[in-house]
Amino acid sequence: MADVPSQLEIGERLRTFLPSVEEKKGLILSHLLGFALFSEFALNVLKFSLPFTPANSIPIRLIAIYLLIDRTGRVSRLRFSTWDYIILSFIFLTGVGCVYTATSAPGVPVNFEDYRRFVGLFLNAYIYYLVAKEGLNRRGFRPDITVKWVLAGLAWSALVGIMQTLNLFHARTWSGVYANSLLTNLREANSEDANVSFASGTATWWTSMALEMLVGFALVFGPTFRRKPKWWEWCLGVLFMGAFMATQSRGGLLAFGACSVVTFFWYLYHKKYALAMVIGTTVTVAVTIWVFAVFALHIEKFMVSLKGEKVQGSEYTQSLTGRLEQQKDLINIGLRQPVFGTGPNFSLLAGPGAKFDIWSNYSHVGPIDTMYGYMFAQFGVVGLGFLIVMQGYFIFFMRKATAYRPYAFAAFFIGVGFSVHGLAEFLLYSRTFIVMNLLAAYAGSPYLASEEGRAPFRRLVKNPWPVKPKPVLTPSGTKPAEA
Numbered sequence: 001m002a003d004v005p006s007q008l009e010i011g012e013r014l015r016t017f018l019p020s021v022e023e024k025k026g027l028i029l030s031h032l033l034g035f036a037l038f039s040e041f042a043l044n045v046l047k048f049s050l051p052f053t054p055a056n057s058i059p060i061r062l063i064a065i066y067l068l069i070d071r072t073g074r075v076s077r078l079r080f081s082t083w084d085y086i087i088l089s090f091i092f093l094t095g096v097g098c099v100y101t102a103t104s105a106p107g108v109p110v111n112f113e114d115y116r117r118f119v120g121l122f123l124n125a126y127i128y129y130l131v132a133k134e135g136l137n138r139r140g141f142r143p144d145i146t147v148k149w150v151l152a153g154l155a156w157s158a159l160v161g162i163m164q165t166l167n168l169f170h171a172r173t174w175s176g177v178y179a180n181s182l183l184t185n186l187r188e189a190n191s192e193d194a195n196v197s198f199a200s201g202t203a204t205w206w207t208s209m210a211l212e213m214l215v216g217f218a219l220v221f222g223p224t225f226r227r228k229p230k231w232w233e234w235c236l237g238v239l240f241m242g243a244f245m246a247t248q249s250r251g252g253l254l255a256f257g258a259c260s261v262v263t264f265f266w267y268l269y270h271k272k273y274a275l276a277m278v279i280g281t282t283v284t285v286a287v288t289i290w291v292f293a294v295f296a297l298h299i300e301k302f303m304v305s306l307k308g309e310k311v312q313g314s315e316y317t318q319s320l321t322g323r324l325e326q327q328k329d330l331i332n333i334g335l336r337q338p339v340f341g342t343g344p345n346f347s348l349l350a351g352p353g354a355k356f357d358i359w360s361n362y363s364h365v366g367p368i369d370t371m372y373g374y375m376f377a378q379f380g381v382v383g384l385g386f387l388i389v390m391q392g393y394f395i396f397f398m399r400k401a402t403a404y405r406p407y408a409f410a411a412f413f414i415g416v417g418f419s420v421h422g423l424a425e426f427l428l429y430s431r432t433f434i435v436m437n438l439l440a441a442y443a444g445s446p447y448l449a450s451e452e453g454r455a456p457f458r459r460l461v462k463n464p465w466p467v468k469p470k471p472v473l474t475p476s477g478t479k480p481a482e483a
Helices: 007-014 021-042 055-070 082-104 112-136 143-166 168-177 181-189 206-225 231-247 250-269 273-297 300-310 315-336 371-398 408-421 431-444
Strands: none
Touching: 021 055, 021 112, 021 143, 021 431, 055 112, 082 112, 082 371, 082 431, 112 143, 112 431, 143 168, 143 206, 143 231, 143 431, 206 231, 206 250, 206 408, 206 431, 231 250, 250 273, 250 408, 315 371, 371 408, 371 431, 408 431
């Protein structure tokens, strides 16, 4: 008769494939972090806020508080990474800059309440990095689950954007709950206006959504550097590209072109010549089709960009001229305080239609449409240095030492898109920056061996005990005779 394993033996063998309590907690944390990200992209209809906390940021802050309490007694394990130093150094230097400007240049308006609000906005994205980094230290944490939550939020935004463009189910009316007041007023003022047909999805502006669709594209096809895309990833890629084109964002198109070029060189650099040629051919064909479609459909916004000054008096030509004038004003403001800038002020938080400030020596009236001029005006050389270091951090994932990490390509792709799109829009406090903090944790971890995490949650074991019992030997060393 076969030996029946004892309860202790069964428990030890079950331990090899059943998740422990810590693994279950890690899996739950994956979903909680994913839901917090999903709420930023799909549930941003709530307009209330708690003290110092917007409605969309409540989930991530509750998770951070729980993890902080859970780490009690384990503070010695904290390890600062390059990303920690980049973010915290910038916060520290901007604080020093506010004090310096307030004491050395009384004519510059410095409001420490505005600085507090700036820190709150900036660190809100950084919290996602801290939670993701803590999750990677826990058994059972699944980075791929978190990314799928993000893709779900971006997919909903893309669907809303396409419905806005085609005005399906009266989307231009009810989708206003996602947008800022300026975009809502544009849609209500004239439903036939070309502006109102731009896809903005759940973002506050169509240009912001354009970059978010590139983020979704990067998250979907980023792992293809290591494996083939799955069928549902192809479907999401088509959805994101369709919504991206529906935004009609010229800055987004410029960013997409730059990302396509650097992707070609990425594969070429890593000696994947066949894939590099496929990407290069695909982009060339897509651009050709796009140019013909622009003229066939008479899309004025892009026709102006292609024809240049041949189209006179167009609002889109004036937009380019206005942005150049805007940069001149912002640079002149920054040159008055070149090291630390004027410091953050209310216009940074009040939307694209606000004034830079109301003092004559430091005034700029109109929208702020670029990241670099704005950062130089408000944070001086410190702000520009932060942008360069941050963007370099993502772009350097192209190195052979880091390129084969599961999320390295996605981080590289988004870093390039963010840098180029910043020439036309101010994006530092956008939802894209939140995803960049998430990828800084994932791509920056040298211990993340796969998309699923450090170790699979489930371990496949066919049988919890051996099929054949071990033979029992007699004292003489021979098998006992069968009865």
